[in-house]
Amino acid sequence: MPSVTDADFERVRALVASIPAGRVATYGDIAKAAGLTNARQVGWIMREDSADLPWHRVIGASGRPAAHIAAEQLARLRAEGVLSVDGRVPLRERRHTFL
DNA sequence: AGATTGACTTGAG
DNA sequence: ACTCAAGCCAATC
DSSP states (O other): OOSOOHHHHHHHHHHHHHSOTTOBEEHHHHHHHHTOSOHHHHHHHHHHOOSSSOGGGEEOTTSOOOGGGHHHHHHHHHHHTOOOBTTBOOHHHHBOOOO
């Protein structure tokens, strides 16, 4: 039954909400933690509901946010204490694993 | 039902 | 390190 249900939706939201300030997670990690098969579904969910979530803590595997929101994310992350170098976040230090 | 699109990822050149 | 292509899966036309 690989389709995105309300449960998946909520699960992703919970995971994103659980990312502590000053940390970031990749779409792939969230997908894996949420039990989704691929990262694109996470991206899709985020696009649908980006309102009440810290979506700025979610970035691509390249350590770089999606192009449309890049400026916003970098600004917000910088405000949270994440030092973005040359428009990208040092995943090696900032990547949050969901234990 | 088939084609297109996309807040992704990985690997090759 | 950067760009390009293909793989991926679900939603939307």
